[in-house]
Amino acid sequence: MLDANKEKQVLVVDDEKSICEIVKAYLQKNGYSVFQALSGEKAVEIIKENKIDLVLTDIKMPGMNGVDLLKWIKKYNNSLPVIMTTGFPTLDTAIEALKLGAYDYLTKPFHLEEVVEKISRAIQTRQLEEDNLLFSKLVSLHEVTKELSSTHILDELYNRFLNYSIKVSRSNGGSLLFFDESLQLKIVLASSEPYNETFWQLPVFGAASRRAIDKGESLIIDSGKECISKEIPQLPEFIQSYIVFPLKTPKKIIGILNLVRAQNTVSFSKLDLELINVLASQASISIENARLYQNIRENYLKTVRGFALAVEAKDKYTHGHSENVMKFTVVLAKHLGLEGKDIEQIKYAGLLHDVGKIGVDEAILNKPGKLTPKEFDQIKKHPELGSRILENVPFFESLLPLIKHHHEFYNGNGYPSGLAGEDIPYGARILSVADAFEAMTSNRPYRKSLSHEVAVNIIKKEKGKQFDPEIAEAFLEVVKALDKL
Numbered sequence: 198m199l200d201a202n203k204e205k206q207v208l209v210v211d212d213e214k215s216i217c218e219i220v221k222a223y224l225q226k227n228g229y230s231v232f233q234a235l236s237g238e239k240a241v242e243i244i245k246e247n248k249i250d251l252v253l254t255d256i257k258m259p260g261m262n263g264v265d266l267l268k269w270i271k272k273y274n275n276s277l278p279v280i281m282t283t284g285f286p287t288l289d290t291a292i293e294a295l296k297l298g299a300y301d302y303l304t305k306p307f308h309l310e311e312v313v314e315k316i317s318r319a320i321q322t323r324q325l326e327e328d329n330l331l332f333s334k335l336v337s338l339h340e341v342t343k344e345l346s347s348t349h350i351l352d353e354l355y356n357r358f359l360n361y362s363i364k365v366s367r368s369n370g371g372s373l374l375f376f377d378e379s380l381q382l383k384i385v386l387a388s389s390e391p392y393n394e395t396f397w398q399l400p401v402f403g404a405a406s407r408r409a410i411d412k413g414e415s416l417i418i419d420s421g422k423e424c425i426s427k428e429i430p431q432l433p434e435f436i437q438s439y440i441v442f443p444l445k446t447p448k449k450i451i452g453i454l455n456l457v458r459a460q461n462t463v464s465f466s467k468l469d470l471e472l473i474n475v476l477a478s479q480a481s482i483s484i485e486n487a488r489l490y491q492n493i494r495e496n497y498l499k500t501v502r503g504f505a506l507a508v509e510a511k512d513k514y515t516h517g518h519s520e521n522v523m524k525f526t527v528v529l530a531k532h533l534g535l536e537g538k539d540i541e542q543i544k545y546a547g548l549l550h551d552v553g554k555i556g557v558d559e560a561i562l563n564k565p566g567k568l569t570p571k572e573f574d575q576i577k578k579h580p581e582l583g584s585r586i587l588e589n590v591p592f593f594e595s596l597l598p599l600i601k602h603h604h605e606f607y608n609g610n611g612y613p614s615g616l617a618g619e620d621i622p623y624g625a626r627i628l629s630v631a632d633a634f635e636a637m638t639s640n641r642p643y644r645k646s647l648s649h650e651v652a653v654n655i656i657k658k659e660k661g662k663q664f665d666p667e668i669a670e671a672f673l674e675v676v677k678a679l680d681k682l
């Protein structure tokens with residue numbers, strides 16, 4: 198019993214000094230560390246400055262009475278157990294105190310053994326609740342970390358990470374900063390007002406971040422308490438507690454997580470720090486992975502864009518064709534209600550759809566007259582060839598059906614597979630309309646560009662034949678917008 202109580206700090210509040218002294222001596226004998234306050238106001242000060250595990254308070258006191266103190270405690274730190282004592286036992290007072298969140302009450306004169314027993318039980322119950330809370334937090338952390346690693350989209354990751362950190366640590370606001378290319382710390386995300394970007398420009402946060410990065414460790418700053426370093430200014434008045442957390446990968450520090458709790462809340466504890474640590478370690482790795490993924494993806498895209506340009510260099514008439522088809526497909530796909538990943542997929546398919554022309558003879562591509570059947574057979578190979586060129590690049594796997602089938606006809610008369618209707622991938626049907634329109638309205642070796650009006654009429658005429666009728670109709674609705682691209 199004595200050992201278990203060694204670390205526990207009890208605050209005894211009573212305006213009668215003699216009662217305070219007697220209770221204090223008895224609790225100390227039982228291994229508790231005891232603070233005493235002769236008024237509610239003094240008790241508030243002590244609670245703010247110390248880690249108190251339980252408050253034993255008289256109800257009737259001049260100034261701030263026990264019920265007012267209880268109300269304040271429940272607002273400040275809801276989990277701090279409070280036992281009320283009163284020399285005027287009425288059922289109403291006791292019920293009121295319990296309703297307001299008191300753990301228990303004692304009527305004076307009380308037996309000291311009874312006081313110790315109630316205190317011990319309250320602290321044990323509180324410990325059990327805390328353990329359960331920690332367990333449930335760890336379970337939810339596990340879910341969160343799983344979710345963090347499930348996206349490669351950086352903005353989404355930042356958002357999830359900051360929101361989870363605020364939730365897990367019961368903070369009121371936060372921000373995320375990362376090093377940019379010139380190694381400057383930049384805010385990439387901040388909570389909404391009042392903890393917005395402007396708030397995080399306050400000198401205290403800059404100074405604390407620098408220290409956290411220099412030392413490679415987190416730092417908690419509490420309002421009104423002396424800070425670990427004189428170079429760090431005071432927190433603004435409306436902030437109770439602040440944590441700055443360096444975000445580390447195994448090799449380096451990549452940024453900073455800031456969290457604050459508002460005035461009249463409880464300060465951050467070591468437990469909060471541990472929970473954030475688990476979350477931040479996972480998030481830092483996920484962020485680093487997402488960055489690598491994005492980098493590789495951008496490099497692939499650059500290479501393949503180079504391919505598309507190389508194809509266009511072979512065929513002087515198709516200069517800019519791929520970029521235009523890419524823009525047209527995106528407008529059309531959005532109009533059709535596609536979003537997110539699907540838009541991205543169709544965008545790159547638009548850019549790369551003719552990449553297979555790299556394997557078609559230049560003389561055929563640039564032939565001014567009508568093509569012979571044999572020459573046309575050569576041209577017809579480009580969709581399959583294009584899909585073969587890209588098939589070894591995992592990023593482009595989802596584009597392959599679109600590239601392979603962008604010359605299929607809705608009525609089945611297209612190439613290379615002669616697919617018809619809904620057997621043709623949806624994206625390929627979208628691409629087909631955009632591609633045909635772009636081709637018709639540009640100069641070709643065998644003819645001058647057609648006017649928009651003529652091209653629009655051809656699309657209308659080919660509804661249900663070459664083109665999916667619904668997609669062709671949607672295209673006719675957005676065709677005016679294409680001039681502005």
Ligand SMILES: [Fe+2]
Nearest residue numbers: 550551603604
């Ligand atoms: Fe094509």
